Amino acid sequence: MIELQGLTKRYGETRVVDDISLTVEQGEFCVLIGPSGCGKSTTLKMINRLIAHSEGKILVGGEDITTLPPERLRRRIGYAIQSIGLFPHWRVADNIATVPKLLKWPSSRIAARVEELLALFQLDDDGLHDKYPHQLSGGQAQRVGVARALAADPDVLLMDEPFGAVDPLTRDTLQAELARVHRQTGKTIVFVTHDMDEALRLASRVALLNAGQLVQYDRPAELLVAPANDFVRDFIGRADLGLKLLSRRQVEEYCRPAQRTRNNAIASAPITWQVDANDRPMALLGGRLGESQAARTVVNPEWTATPEMSMKEALSRMVWFRVTALPVLDAEGRLLGEVTMSGVMGHRP
Numbered sequence: 001m002i003e004l005q006g007l008t009k010r011y012g013e014t015r016v017v018d019d020i021s022l023t024v025e026q027g028e029f030c031v032l033i034g035p036s037g038c039g040k041s042t043t044l045k046m047i048n049r050l051i052a053h054s055e056g057k058i059l060v061g062g063e064d065i066t067t068l069p070p071e072r073l074r075r076r077i078g079y080a081i082q083s084i085g086l087f088p089h090w091r092v093a094d095n096i097a098t099v100p101k102l103l104k105w106p107s108s109r110i111a112a113r114v115e116e117l118l119a120l121f122q123l124d125d126d127g128l129h130d131k132y133p134h135q136l137s138g139g140q141a142q143r144v145g146v147a148r149a150l151a152a153d154p155d156v157l158l159m160d161e162p163f164g165a166v167d168p169l170t171r172d173t174l175q176a177e178l179a180r181v182h183r184q185t186g187k188t189i190v191f192v193t194h195d196m197d198e199a200l201r202l203a204s205r206v207a208l209l210n211a212g213q214l215v216q217y218d219r220p221a222e223l224l225v226a227p228a229n230d231f232v233r234d235f236i237g238r239a240d241l242g243l244k245l246l247s248r249r250q251v252e253e254y255c256r257p258a259q260r261t262r263n264n265a266i267a268s269a270p271i272t273w274q275v276d277a278n279d280r281p282m283a284l285l286g287g288r289l290g291e292s293q294a295a296r297t298v299v300n301p302e303w304t305a306t307p308e309m310s311m312k313e314a315l316s317r318m319v320w321f322r323v324t325a326l327p328v329l330d331a332e333g334r335l336l337g338e339v340t341m342s343g344v345m346g347h348r349p
């Protein structure tokens, strides 16, 4: 757990971080976001004492960080940044081992930890272990940077725009990986970004800063449906709020029991799924946009959904394939239920 109490940073007369108080609970993924120069990086760097604070207190696991010896702080707090800062003349494995070496772990323990992290970040093929930073792609280098930050198994991970410099596709992959690693490790993460979509995707709580002050600290859905003021509303972007909300929701939440039949006669329900002997949907009876209810549409794998899929993706598929419902399938392709256009409309955001 991290507690910021009246945290302030002054440069001369200017308060670049101004009286911020917030608590990041154990295992929480807290994203600091706000316009350029609002004090995000300064706040982050004060947590691991790269920058000294002027007023207030920072507690990590209940302990005031000014009382912790640097070695203990390093062990408890991992740090990953956009420019990565890998040592160019060290191999990947040595880069990852930086902090364990500083902490004088036995070499067998270091080697085991490096292998574990390479596997966690899917870096364990292509002899990557022995490569040098200049031989890596941007996305691989970012993964190594994050793996290095996690090496000594810190309680807290601080990340300053770690995916700022990679292309959108790689960024998407890295975000998904980080979300998975967060679920698997349960680390407390404080993450700086200026990208609202990234914040909404990753955060369990978002801290929105402006001019050094904390404007709102809330769960992503609350920020979207109950913005504290016009600044928050404008910063989130008013235009596609509904879609942003749906990108946070999973199909599972919207999935309803489906009407199924083993033959192709249109049943009483407006949408009925024709299933095979293994309960795999073969056709949608009814539910095709612009066609009569009697239409029979063969199920195409591209317009099916899984419980983990985002509702934004599910809605996009419905629109693209002009169907009012998608079958929700389990891992074996069996029909679990359905998501429908009217279900999306009827659901409280």
Ligand SMILES: Nc1ncnc2c1ncn2[C@@H]1O[C@H](COP(=O)(O)OP(=O)(O)OP(=O)(O)O)[C@@H](O)[C@H]1O
Binding pocket: 011, 016, 034, 035, 036, 037, 038, 039, 040, 041, 042, 043, 194
């Ligand atoms: N050493 C310094 N001396 C004086 N002012 C500084 C110093 N370092 C940072 N600042 C100012 O503090 C403010 C906050 O900077 P900070 O880097 O924390 O912002 P940020 O929100 O991370 O911005 P960005 O998104 O652009 O990275 C800025 O106005 C910056 O100019």
